[in-house]
Amino acid sequence: MKLENAAQFTMPQLLKQRADLHPKAVALRLKKFGIWQETTWGTYFERVKYFALGLYALGLRRDDKLAVIADNIPEWLYAELGVQSLGAISVGVYQSSVPSEMAYLLEYTDCKIIVAENQEQVDKLLEIREQIPMVEFVIYHDPRGMRPYQGDPWFLTFEAVLEKGKNFERENKTLFDDLLAMGRPDDVCHFSSTSGTTGKPKAVMLMHKNYIAMAVGLSSIDPLEFGDDYISFLPLAWIGEQMMSVGMALVTGCVVNFPEEIETAMSDLREIGPRVMFSPPRVWEGIQSDIWVKIEETYPLNRFIYKKLLAWGLEAADYRLQSKIMPSSVKFKAWLSENFLFRQIKDQRGFLRLRRAYTGGAALGPDVFRFYHAMGINLKQIYGQTEIIGIAYVHRDGDVRFDTVGKPIPGTELKIAESGEILSKSEAVCKGYYKRPEDTAALLKDGWLHSGDAGYLTDEGHLVVIDRVSDVMHTKAGELFSPQFLENKLKFSPYIKEAVCYGDQQDYVAAFVNIDAATVGNWAETRGLAYTTYMDLSSKPEVIALIKLEVENVNANLPENQRIRRFVCLYKMLDADDEELTRTGKVRRGLVQERYAKLVEALYSNVSSTRVQAEFKYQDGQVARVETDVPVVTLETETKVLAGAL
Amino acid sequence: MSELLVNNVTLTFGGLNALTDVSLRVPDSGITSIIGPNGAGKTSLLNCISGFYQPTKGEITFGGKRVSGTSPHHETKLGIARAFQNLELFRGLSVVENLMLARHLNFNYNILEAAFHYGKAQHQESENRAFVEEIIDFMELEEHRKHSVGTLSYGVQKRVEVARALTLAPKLLLLDEPMAGMNVSEKEDMVRFVLDIVQERHISVVLIEHDLGVVMDISDTVYVLDFGILIAGGEPLEVAAHPKVIEAYVGVEAA
Numbered sequence: 001m002k003l004e005n006a007a008q009f010t011m012p013q014l015l016k017q018r019a020d021l022h023p024k025a026v027a028l029r030l031k032k033f034g035i036w037q038e039t040t041w042g043t044y045f046e047r048v049k050y051f052a053l054g055l056y057a058l059g060l061r062r063d064d065k066l067a068v069i070a071d072n073i074p075e076w077l078y079a080e081l082g083v084q085s086l087g088a089i090s091v092g093v094y095q096s097s098v099p100s101e102m103a104y105l106l107e108y109t110d111c112k113i114i115v116a117e118n119q120e121q122v123d124k125l126l127e128i129r130e131q132i133p134m135v136e137f138v139i140y141h142d143p144r145g146m147r148p149y150q151g152d153p154w155f156l157t158f159e160a161v162l163e164k165g166k167n168f169e170r171e172n173k174t175l176f177d178d179l180l181a182m183g184r185p186d187d188v189c190h191f192s193s194t195s196g197t198t199g200k201p202k203a204v205m206l207m208h209k210n211y212i213a214m215a216v217g218l219s220s221i222d223p224l225e226f227g228d229d230y231i232s233f234l235p236l237a238w239i240g241e242q243m244m245s246v247g248m249a250l251v252t253g254c255v256v257n258f259p260e261e262i263e264t265a266m267s268d269l270r271e272i273g274p275r276v277m278f279s280p281p282r283v284w285e286g287i288q289s290d291i292w293v294k295i296e297e298t299y300p301l302n303r304f305i306y307k308k309l310l311a312w313g314l315e316a317a318d319y320r321l322q323s324k325i326m327p328s329s330v331k332f333k334a335w336l337s338e339n340f341l342f343r344q345i346k347d348q349r350g351f352l353r354l355r356r357a358y359t360g361g362a363a364l365g366p367d368v369f370r371f372y373h374a375m376g377i378n379l380k381q382i383y384g385q386t387e388i389i390g391i392a393y394v395h396r397d398g399d400v401r402f403d404t405v406g407k408p409i410p411g412t413e414l415k416i417a418e419s420g421e422i423l424s425k426s427e428a429v430c431k432g433y434y435k436r437p438e439d440t441a442a443l444l445k446d447g448w449l450h451s452g453d454a455g456y457l458t459d460e461g462h463l464v465v466i467d468r469v470s471d472v473m474h475t476k477a478g479e480l481f482s483p484q485f486l487e488n489k490l491k492f493s494p495y496i497k498e499a500v501c502y503g504d505q506q507d508y509v510a511a512f513v514n515i516d517a518a519t520v521g522n523w524a525e526t527r528g529l530a531y532t533t534y535m536d537l538s539s540k541p542e543v544i545a546l547i548k549l550e551v552e553n554v555n556a557n558l559p560e561n562q563r564i565r566r567f568v569c570l571y572k573m574l575d576a577d578d579e580e581l582t583r584t585g586k587v588r589r590g591l592v593q594e595r596y597a598k599l600v601e602a603l604y605s606n607v608s609s610t611r612v613q614a615e616f617k618y619q620d621g622q623v624a625r626v627e628t629d630v631p632v633v634t635l636e637t638e639t640k641v642l643a644g645a646l
Numbered sequence: 647m648s649e650l651l652v653n654n655v656t657l658t659f660g661g662l663n664a665l666t667d668v669s670l671r672v673p674d675s676g677i678t679s680i681i682g683p684n685g686a687g688k689t690s691l692l693n694c695i696s697g698f699y700q701p702t703k704g705e706i707t708f709g710g711k712r713v714s715g716t717s718p719h720h721e722t723k724l725g726i727a728r729a730f731q732n733l734e735l736f737r738g739l740s741v742v743e744n745l746m747l748a749r750h751l752n753f754n755y756n757i758l759e760a761a762f763h764y765g766k767a768q769h770q771e772s773e774n775r776a777f778v779e780e781i782i783d784f785m786e787l788e789e790h791r792k793h794s795v796g797t798l799s800y801g802v803q804k805r806v807e808v809a810r811a812l813t814l815a816p817k818l819l820l821l822d823e824p825m826a827g828m829n830v831s832e833k834e835d836m837v838r839f840v841l842d843i844v845q846e847r848h849i850s851v852v853l854i855e856h857d858l859g860v861v862m863d864i865s866d867t868v869y870v871l872d873f874g875i876l877i878a879g880g881e882p883l884e885v886a887a888h889p890k891v892i893e894a895y896v897g898v899e900a901a
Contacts, residue, residue: 033779034791145838147845263789 006216006251007427010183010208012048012085014250019045025227025253028074031260031268039074047074047162049176051082054165056175058113058137062087065109065191068236069093069102070117072258075141075158076236079115080246084189084208085180091191091203092237095121103128106135109191109203109434113137115158119145122155185209188431192239192386203434204386213427214243214389215251217409221396222356226253228275229353233258233265239390240360244278247389270350277354280361281368284379288371291345309337313374320373321400342375351377356397358382360390365492369402381405383465387430388449393463403557404462414463415448420480421469422455423448454482456559473504479561481509483589486554486562493550494519498574500587501564502600508565510603512596513547514573520546535571535614535628544569548633555635566603566634570596571614578617602632648709648725648817649674650695650852655704655714657690664690665874667704672818672852676866677844679853683894686871688854689731692820695852696728697721708818722751727816729807731823737796741787741806742778744795748813749774778813784847785809785839801832808839812847819843820852825860833857837864862886870894
């Protein structure tokens with residue numbers, strides 16, 4: 001059942017329509033006492049209504065704020081939509097926040113009431129009670145361990161608020177409907193905090209129409225049927241969970257399932273067999289390595305079959321990921337691996353009914369991507385910011401590339417700025433940051449959402465995100481590239497441990513490569529290649545040929561102007577003890593460039609090898625000097641610039 | 647009123663006095679701890695209370711009824727349950743199965759009904775399963791519900807052991823070193839559980855524990871045994887300052 005003209009309504013109004021349309025259909029499921037307990041759309045709406053009226057009776061009015069600190073439970077949604085029915089604003093707080101973070105966010109957003117799940121959260125609030133005098137009430141859901149706080153008027157149970165709402169309705173029969181009707185699609189309804197990697201977190205002001213525009217856009221390309229299952233196990237304070245459990249659920253009518261505990265999410269997932277999933281890369285990586293560990297522990301025959309069939313599956317996945325037509329032999333092998341291996345694995349994990357799965361929030365390694373596509377899972381990349389309800393770009397079915405983030409969803413306009421910054425415009429773009437007018441002005445300059453990310457479009461029209469704008473470089477010809485993006489691509493190779501890319505104001509991109517002593521050493525041993533030290537190994541012609549192949553592989557998936565033209569294999573590992581890396585393992589670009597100036601110079605000349613004096617500092621402070629020849633490798637990149645130069 | 651009274655209990659093994667003339671009172675609420683050095687007779691006393699041993703002299707009553715001289719399963723009916731120091735679980739069965747087994751007192755259907763899962767069998771199985779699920783929720787064992795006990799970590803097994811005792815719906819719970827061999831965070835969790843058992847489920851607890859910090863923190867009453875003799879009893883602070891207790895734990899200063 002699809003709702004017509006969803007964009008004209010607020011989210012609680014959509015909920016009311018759903019409740020009127022199919023009151024007996026299941027809207028939410030929560031596993032409790034080992035059984036999936038169902039909530040219908042009718043009950044969902046009723047709870048929201050009573051909770052809203054209870055809050056009204058407690059004094060919550062339009063534009064007031066209420067924070068929710070809870071795991072994934074239906075009460076999160078009752079609270080959020082209840083608050084929004086009054087025209088007030090819900091604020092998502094991560095349940096793992098420490099008290100000082102909570103104090104900051106609660107104070108900054110002027111929260112009047114807090115919904116806290118249990119004693120754990122209540123104890124944190126008690127710790128900061130003095131700092132949050134504007135908080136009038138704390139509503140808790142789980143009464144366990146709350147006995148000592150009985151009699152403290154600061155605390156109320158969730159049930160008590162519902163009861164209050166029920167009584168309130170008896171005296172004010174039409175109040176709720178009146179308040180609900182007052183809502184407008186461009187009212188601010190929810191605050192979602194940005195991650196805060198740069199400074200204090202900012203609260204993003206989201207409007208009803210943002211959620212709805214996003215959900216209408218996404219479901220027009222990735223339709224969900226009414227009653228399709230979705231499983232919600234990531235924090236609801238995170239925008240990804242908001243977009244699915246709130247926006248998509250209200251617009252498409254899919255069922256939101258809450259696991260018993262966060263720890264049981266993976267086994268509950270199997271019981272539900274969801275139609276759609278959305279998780280950050282770490283979840284996908286976790287599931288993959290879990291499967292891998294189980295395979296490693298099984299009998300040799302099983303392992304052999306698994307590896308064989310997986311290789312066949314990967315072969316087919318590579319055709320699919322490039323939208324190429326499969327030869328019939330590959331098709332047959334893919335059919336075999338699907339029926340004799342992958343269906344069983346998918347059944348074990350609960351992926352059998354999956355229509356599609358999304359990953360977002362960070363980059364997912366190509367190997368993990370290929371693995372899921374080999375299994376026949378339609379895993380797609382999502383790209384977007386909290387400021388645009390988490391998603392503005394997604395792969396289309398049958399047009400998935402592991403190095404892009406797909407195309408704009410319908411209703412989204414895309415522009416790449418002069419600086420390379422990705423700009424978006426749509427109805428899903430937020431109103432700005434709460435109490436941060438300067439940041440808001442910068443964010444929404446000229447009516448475009450400034451993502452702060454640099455990117456480019458491929459010939460197929462896919463968006464590729466390369467880096468933060470502040471970290472990108474330009475070649476002499478003015479072509480933009482991100483050293484970090486290239487370095488990460490290089491480091492995906494098992495033989496490359498570390499890489500440093502150059503090219504700022506140069507004719508082309510060039511790189512230092514640190515081979516991985518363990519894997520390359522192993523590779524050399526199996527080929528009977530003798531070597532003594534790291535320096536020796538790194539200058540072996542065979543090793544250099546190996547690395548050259550790896551770099552060529554990387555180049556193959558890059559636009560011409562970003563391809564690595566020349567590289568050297570460094571004769572020593574970059575090391576934090578030599579200050580070449582930070583303690584967290586990030587390359588100190590400037591220092592490395594200075595220390596290896598002669599090599600950089602060689603990269604940007606046409607010599608095929610250069611003699612350098614290598615300096616080694618031992619732990620006891622002694623310094624040894626060795627002269628060595630470092631080969632400089634040139635690759636065929638067929639760039640237009642080069643062709644012109646030649 | 648279901649308070650436990652131990653009156654002048656003496657337990658001898660041949661010529662060895664494991665307990666000598668011990669008297670104490672466990673009220674029907676709160677936590678009563680029994681501490682003492684190794685071999686002081688703590689577990690012997692617990693064995694007397696739970697009916698494994700019969701005291702040589704003296705008697706034990708629970709809620710006015712005599713429990714010394716009866717069998718352990720009789721005591722279970724009276725409302726005394728025990729979690730063992732060395733886990734006494736069926737390692738090959740799952741957590742749910744272990745807990746359902748502990749409810750066997752509540753089953754009285756016949757073999758025919760069981761075979762067809764019909765009538766009383768169906769009714770009682772689901773009723774008891776609901777109770778077991780409530781305990782699983784209380785002890786936060788959802789994640790391990792279907793796992794066989796032998797594959798679980800020691801800390802989790804301890805939690806299952808306590809859950810098994812709770813499944814008997816006791817009025818008095820005997821805990822024999824529930825925190826032994828646990829790391830700090832597991833201990834903290836277990837303390838939380840013990841407090842919740844007392845406050846939320848209104849079960850009185852007799853706790854034997856070596857971690858004095860924990861004992862002094864959470865007990866309402868502490869009794870100290872040394873070589874089978876009760877040397878002190880009272881509120882934690884009072885007991886901690888008792889000269890005989892200090893002597894038993896720290897030794898006497900050489901004169």
